[in-house]
Amino acid sequence: MQLPEPQVAVLNAASATEETPIDRLAAAAELEPEAATRAVFELRDEGLLEVAERETVEYEPTDEGRTYVDSGLPETRLYRAAVGAGAGASADEDAVSMGQVIGAADLAGDAVDIALANFGRKGYGNIDSGDLSVDPEADPEADPEADALAALVADEAVDTVDNEVLDRLVSRNLAARRDRTERSATLTDAGVTALMEGVETAETVDRLTPELLTSGEWEDVEFADYNVEADAPAVQGGTTHVLRQAAERVTDVLVGMGFQEMDGPHADADFWINDCLFMPQDHPARTHWDRFALDTPPIDDLPADLVDRVESAHREGVGADGDGYHSPWSEEFARAVALRGHTTSLSMRYLSGERVGDLDPPRRFFSVEKVYRNDTLDATHLLEFFQIEGWVMAEDLSVRDLMGTFVEFYEQFGITDIQFKPHYNPYTEPSFELFGRHPTTGELIEIGNSGMFRDEVLDPLGVDHDVMAWGLALERLAMLTTGTEDIRDLHGTLADLEFLRGAEVTY
Template sequence: MKLPHAQLAVLKTASADEDRPLTEVATEADLKPAAATRAAFELEDDGLVSVSEETDESVSLTDEGRQYVEEGLPELRLYAAAVDAGADESPVSLGQLIGASGLEGPAVDIALANFARKGYGEVDSGEVSVDPDADPDSDPERRALERLADGDDPDADEATIDPLESRGLVAREESTVRSVQVTDEGVNALMAGVSEAETVDRLTPELITSGEWEDVEFTEYNVEADAEQFQGGKEHILRQTANRVKDVLVGMGFEEMEGPHADAQFWINDCLFMPQDHPARTHWDQFALEEPSEIQDLPEDLVERVRSAHKDGVGPDGDGYHSPWTEETARRLDLRGHTTSLSMRYLSGHQIGELEPPQRYFSVEKVYRNDTLDPTHLLEFFQIEGWVMADDLSVRDLMGTFTEFYERFGITDLDFKPHYNPYTEPSFELFGTHPETGDIVEVGNSGIFREEVLSPLGVDCDVMAWGLSLERLLMLMYGFEDIRDVHGTLCDLELLRDVEVVH
């Protein structure tokens, strides 16, 4: 019997007495793992070997897990600080313990959540008391992390590994382990004598020109054998959805706006008739630039009209804010907190020249806000901005536009809630029902621009406008419960590889 080189090497290296891992056989036979696997399946088809499979699960430390091995779990650091401060005898201020433990940022919340869960003590009205009989040295999560750091099996049950995985301190990985064993028929073939066949696995120009192709034996291909897996790149589902939104809006007669991500507060807030002492304009909500810190070019006549609207109002019955307004504040540069800055640039004629009604414009661009991260909030996200300029617009026109837009994505259960905005009147928020949880999710804000916004811009007709969240649209379309599933470092890579946007 003659066999190709790889098959012969696997047959001779494998054992008839026991299963041997294919990786071990490949190393000993000086073959690449993929070549050894392919050869084993070919030999199995001929009945010379048997191939078995089992799933192997491994647990490894994440970067955060390694950090806690070095620094200690936050709840254990809090416990140690509490014991040192005498909290085993009488309650101690939480603020004092946080400072003593060196915990800061998210680690504080992590410590508090796990401190009580593990029975190390209680936190009540800002004071901490500890259980003096607790034994942090035998903490099973701590011991599992230390064993993993030493390269050992964690020797822990699911009740220990599961919370560590949910905390992001360990990662589970599954792999398929294949083993091979020579069958009786394979033993008989070896005893009868097996030699290496002269085979080639591809037809080359040299074989054709020399004529040798007529005399060589070509390797048989097993089309059912497992192929090596390659993960190619693909367009992110969020970008797919953004492009889908653009297609829908263009199909509804809209044109796309473009503009800077860092812009003057004048365009971001002042043109929107938001007072300069409004809480949303503080550093708690916006990101300010240090260099450059202010814009150089602002249209002087428009600046004066906007200043007048803020100080004195618009029209004979108008009334301004009677609050401080300075051009210095208006010139300061921030990362835009909403893409309405683009709308102000376009409506004023500053971006592409004067516009005559009717007009429809939109953008699907990133905005930046200093929010607390949670399942529905990020520091940066995509906003779907849009507006229509025409005569005699009403709320019914705005609601009809939303209904048509969201129907294109299979969303028909919209709710509208009256709302207050400094820049629109009337105003309302949009809500949709989450398909998995049934929760009501806010998806956008909208309204018709006030005269105090339009008059300084030189617009003498109605303008209805909105800002919608692209990520929350995605949540309603596919049932995601957490924006971070598709955005940032915690996203589900398998989900991103498999999910396609429905057109």
């Protein structure tokens, strides 16, 4: 029998009495692992080898886990520091200050939260009103998580460790789990017979070269057979992210509708983000619970005359019927820097002339940029997301013009069931929300907010024309075009990579 050289080498390295892992076969046959794997499956297809597959799980410590093996888990350090500070078993007697213990344990940053969370979970003691007490019966020295982590760092077997302990280490990012498929090969009776009868190396070539063609040797050589059904390693090539596809499509559509693109800072003065929008400074959305304020020096280069006009609109209103808010207004707060909660800050910069100078109607501008909000994470909300900002300045605009713009825009994505709901915004009147029907669940989900800018917004900016504006959610649009039901599948730490690799965009 004649076989290609790699198959002959693997066949001679295999055993009829014990399973031999492919990596050992590769070493014995002096082949690369990929070449040995290919040869094993080719021999299996010829009936000369049997291949067994076993799923195995391996764990390895992370860099953070290695650090804690040397210094101790944060909760263990907290317990020892509390005992050293004289903490007892009662919150009323012998309790010590949590701040004192944290300092003694040399904990800082995220390690503090980690220590406090696991201190209670492991029953090391109690925390009450800033005081900490310990359970004298607790034994941190016998902590199974610490023991398992130490074993991983020492490269010791963890076969006897409870899976729940290992899973806990993985969830704490102290260990990484690796699922592997281990393949082993055994000679079949036919393989043993072939070896006994003698196996010779066939002189084969695996590709047609220019030299073979010019010399004419291609007529005499034997070409290797290719098994197109053989297993091969999965290769994931790069691709454009679903959200990037959607953003590029949005840009193409809006440019085709005559819009120009805006850009501007992610961190900006609260003046541009909210004050110019006639948002009162005591509005709930402007508290530290909802906005991401930055500990940076305030912005000094605001247009002084515009600041005065915006303050006047807030305090006194605009026009004969304007009344303003009669609420506190602080220029210091207006100059404070925060991450923008919407890209309407760009619209304010452009409409005011600060960005590109005075604009004459008709003008259309848009942006597809990231914004930041302290929302509760769920299937339709993230802390940061992309907003499709847009506005049109022209004479005699109406809500019908705004609705017609949305109909034309969303039709480009195959979305025709758009519904409108009246809404209140401090900066637009009239205002309405947009809803689209999810292609999988059939539910209506909110996809944007819009309206006609009020005089209290436009007058301080020096704009005496109608302006209709909107802010649409790019991720919500992607949910409608891909059918995903959870926004967290699209991006973030919980993104579904398999979904992203195979997601079909319907527009």
